[in-house]
Amino acid sequence: MSSNLGRTLAALALAAAMYGSPLAARAQTVVTIGIGTQDTTTNTVTAGTIVRQLKLLEKYLPKDGKYANLKFEFEWNNFTSGPPVTNGMMANKLQFGMMGDYPLVVNGFTFQNNPESKSRLIAVAAYNRFGSGNGLVVHKGSPYFELSDLKGKLVSVPFGSAAHGMVLKAMQDRGWPPDYFQLVSQSPEVGSTNLQEKKIDGHADFVPFAELLPFRGFARKIFDGVETNLPTWHGVVVRTDFAEKYPEVVVAYIKALIAANEWFRADPKLASEKIQEWTGINKEVVYIFLGPGGNMTTDPTIKPFLIDAAAQDVKVLQNLGRMKEFDVTKWVDDSYVRKAFAELKLDYDAQLASTANYEVKGEDKFCNKPIVEPRKAGEVWVDGEGIEPLSSAACTLAAYSSLKAKGKKINVAYVFDSARGIKLFADQAYYAVGSDKTAIAPFLLKKDAEDYATKNGGRVLSFDDALKVALSGG
Amino acid sequence: MDGTALKLTETVARSSATETPPAVPCAAEPMPAPPKSNLVWRWLALHRSQLRTLAIGAVSLVLFLLAWHLLTKYRVTAHVRFVNVPSPEMVFDSLTRVTRDNKFLSHLFLSCRRIFIGFGIAATIAVPLGLVMGRFRLVREIVFPVSEVLRPIPAIAWVPMSIMLWPSNEESIIFITYLGSFFPILLNTLHGMAMVDPVLIRAAQCLGAREASIFREVYFPATLPHVFTGLTVGMGVAWVSLIAAEMISGQFGIGYFTWEAYSLVQYADIALGMICIGVLGLGSSALIRGLGRVVMPWAKT
Numbered sequence: 001m002s003s004n005l006g007r008t009l010a011a012l013a014l015a016a017a018m019y020g021s022p023l024a025a026r027a028q029t030v031v032t033i034g035i036g037t038q039d040t041t042t043n044t045v046t047a048g049t050i051v052r053q054l055k056l057l058e059k060y061l062p063k064d065g066k067y068a069n070l071k072f073e074f075e076w077n078n079f080t081s082g083p084p085v086t087n088g089m090m091a092n093k094l095q096f097g098m099m100g101d102y103p104l105v106v107n108g109f110t111f112q113n114n115p116e117s118k119s120r121l122i123a124v125a126a127y128n129r130f131g132s133g134n135g136l137v138v139h140k141g142s143p144y145f146e147l148s149d150l151k152g153k154l155v156s157v158p159f160g161s162a163a164h165g166m167v168l169k170a171m172q173d174r175g176w177p178p179d180y181f182q183l184v185s186q187s188p189e190v191g192s193t194n195l196q197e198k199k200i201d202g203h204a205d206f207v208p209f210a211e212l213l214p215f216r217g218f219a220r221k222i223f224d225g226v227e228t229n230l231p232t233w234h235g236v237v238v239r240t241d242f243a244e245k246y247p248e249v250v251v252a253y254i255k256a257l258i259a260a261n262e263w264f265r266a267d268p269k270l271a272s273e274k275i276q277e278w279t280g281i282n283k284e285v286v287y288i289f290l291g292p293g294g295n296m297t298t299d300p301t302i303k304p305f306l307i308d309a310a311a312q313d314v315k316v317l318q319n320l321g322r323m324k325e326f327d328v329t330k331w332v333d334d335s336y337v338r339k340a341f342a343e344l345k346l347d348y349d350a351q352l353a354s355t356a357n358y359e360v361k362g363e364d365k366f367c368n369k370p371i372v373e374p375r376k377a378g379e380v381w382v383d384g385e386g387i388e389p390l391s392s393a394a395c396t397l398a399a400y401s402s403l404k405a406k407g408k409k410i411n412v413a414y415v416f417d418s419a420r421g422i423k424l425f426a427d428q429a430y431y432a433v434g435s436d437k438t439a440i441a442p443f444l445l446k447k448d449a450e451d452y453a454t455k456n457g458g459r460v461l462s463f464d465d466a467l468k469v470a471l472s473g474g
Numbered sequence: 475m476d477g478t479a480l481k482l483t484e485t486v487a488r489s490s491a492t493e494t495p496p497a498v499p500c501a502a503e504p505m506p507a508p509p510k511s512n513l514v515w516r517w518l519a520l521h522r523s524q525l526r527t528l529a530i531g532a533v534s535l536v537l538f539l540l541a542w543h544l545l546t547k548y549r550v551t552a553h554v555r556f557v558n559v560p561s562p563e564m565v566f567d568s569l570t571r572v573t574r575d576n577k578f579l580s581h582l583f584l585s586c587r588r589i590f591i592g593f594g595i596a597a598t599i600a601v602p603l604g605l606v607m608g609r610f611r612l613v614r615e616i617v618f619p620v621s622e623v624l625r626p627i628p629a630i631a632w633v634p635m636s637i638m639l640w641p642s643n644e645e646s647i648i649f650i651t652y653l654g655s656f657f658p659i660l661l662n663t664l665h666g667m668a669m670v671d672p673v674l675i676r677a678a679q680c681l682g683a684r685e686a687s688i689f690r691e692v693y694f695p696a697t698l699p700h701v702f703t704g705l706t707v708g709m710g711v712a713w714v715s716l717i718a719a720e721m722i723s724g725q726f727g728i729g730y731f732t733w734e735a736y737s738l739v740q741y742a743d744i745a746l747g748m749i750c751i752g753v754l755g756l757g758s759s760a761l762i763r764g765l766g767r768v769v770m771p772w773a774k775t
Binding site for chain 1: 549555557558633634637638642643721722723724725730734736737738739740741
């Protein structure tokens with residue numbers, strides 16, 4: 001048997017030698033592609049987790065031409081923050097990596113000194129144009145309701161993260177000195193535990209913690225990144241030595257990312273459930289980010305305002321003495337994403353110009369109205385049944401009560417902030433109720449709700465009281 | 475030359491050595507007075523082996539630095555890759571940059587204090603506990619399983635628990651360094667107790683010694699070398715646990731400094747933090763060994 005095999009091999013080798021390279025080249029070369037994901041950072045799941053789980057990359061990988069004899073193997077590595085991904089990329093263990101805006105510019109900057117390869121930003125995973133996604137939470141029972149309540153208090157944030165940028169920007173906007181808070185650096189896992197134990201007064205963090213911690217029941221969000229008005233986003237970077245050698249693979253990767261976005265939007269409920277299964281982040285939290293009207297827009301195009309935001313991030317890091325010269329525009333390379341769009345027969349420039357997200361739509365079965373204003377709508381997730389779209393906050397609350405009265409188990413309800421259009425957990429919002437009791441306006445911030453109530457001669461209610469009003473009024 | 479004279483000259487030589495650095499060769503001194511030269515010469519002869527160790531140690535450190543320098547300068551890639559490893563010069567630059575203000579020194583000071591307290595508590599609990607466990611089987615049977623379960627848990631895994639257990643962060647940090655050093659000390663003490671020659675115990679018993687005296691005169695001195703091994707290892711592990719522990723602090727400590735450098739991907743600062751931890755670890759282990767020599771003059775080290 002083995003001697004037979006040996007003879008065959010010898011014959012093959014002889015044949016290869018006689019006919020030159022073609023046969024010898026048929027022996028497959030294995031190329032390993034390392035991809036650094038952040039499964040728990042919900043923003044990046046369409047660039048990492050979904051692509052991995054649905055094997056989308058395999059679907060789009062080039063198979064002909066110079067790739068005929070190449071065999072790709074994937075090494076997926078999951079991390080909880082960006083810096084370890086950069087570290088892996090620097091060491092050439094990872095060729096692709098995904099992370100938030102601040103770690104991304106640190107990635108690009110760190111690669112400047114790498115003689116082997118640089119890194120390039122090739123696509124965006126998800127963004128929020130106004131900075132929602134990052135947020136600052138306090139303990140549920142604490143007496144803090146807005147940022148200025150935390151003056152002189154102990155606030156932790158992972159340094160060098162998008163959330164750190166948010167805090168610095170918020171302080172800068174208000175003209176506060178750097179020591180306005182006692183700002184310390186804590187990673188999400190440390191900060192979360194510290195907040196739960198009330199060791200710190202506030203914790204600022206990136207996606208999904210500002211929603212996840214309130215959802216888990218011990219925290220309350222008092223500041224949303226949307227107030228900084230500076231976009232926040234996650235993107236994909238690649239090593240240039242790899243990208244230049246296998247450009248078609250990079251294009252295939254972006255096609256897989258586009259397919260992942262489409263898969264999520266086709267059935268957001270199922271997708272959220274799957275992501276909970278894969279990453280452990282609660283499906284209700286995944287849905288508030290990536291669901292319809294969610295706080296993140298998945299869109300691979302590299303929009304100019306995101307690049308501007310990155311340039312802002314560089315300035316902040318330079319002011320902290322953490323970074324020297326770094327030209328963001330040279331680091332961005334949209335050629336691959338353009339090529340992917342062209343090959344999929346999609347219009348890149350149209351998508352680039354659009355900042356539209358997909359929205360809550362359908363028929364409000366409770367109030368019997370179509371949904372016309374998606375950012376004033378709401379949703380109720382009935383356990384085991386589905387997600388009901390509702391046309392207004394009042395209808396949402398009324399539907400919530402009546403469903404509950406029918407003995408249904410409700411996972412969560414969503415409403416939209418009346419001032420800022422961000423999606424909220426209904427039970428965490430403040431409600432301004434006008435004197436006629438028909439209009440109910442939800443707000444993230446107590447202060448916004450109070451302002452609105454004063455202006456309209458109403459009052460501010462908690463979720464439970466608003467439920468009662470919605471039932472009697474509706 | 476009898477013993478006392480030797481000791482005398484040694485003390486004289488030692489006190490003179492504190493004034494002149496030992497590395498200076500006698501030939502370098504201008505016109506040495508004959509008796510003094512004699513003393514220096516004798517001191518050199520007496521400390522030949524230590525000097526030899528010192529010199530070889532210095533040479534090996536220099537060689538290490540040189541290798542590091544060359545590997546990073548030529549960005550050697552021979553399976554192991556030095557392409558992006560910071561060079562010694564870069565680390566030195568970091569050092570000069572951070573030592574411009576007191577912040578870095580306060581990082582070092584706080585870490586040392588945490589180690590000192592954590593290690594101190596570990597030693598005061600683990601050594602007596604080990605002795606008692608070694609002497610009384612029941613205690614050993616009760617404590618040993620628990621300690622064996624807790625021992626392999628890495629420091630980083632203790633971070634969330636430690637935050638929840640203790641009212642202040644400083645205590646949480648000290649708790650983690652304490653855990654790091656506790657188990658090596660306990661196990662080594664226990665091992666030392668097991669190694670005590672039963673013949674000595676029986677002999678002491680035959681001579682009518684009571685439990686307390688056996689403990690004091692036989693067990694304790696016989697176990698002491700192992701205790702010190704445990705203390706040295708424990709000190710090392712305490713420093714190992716430091717990064718995990720100081721992740722909690724979010725502000726201070728050399729472990730935090732290294733962690734923050736990692737989160738901003740600053741390789742030179744990471745290396746600087748590593749080296750500082752290494753040097754401090756070396757220093758504290760040397761202190762323990764020194765202490766060991768003082769309390770156990772009979773032991774050969």
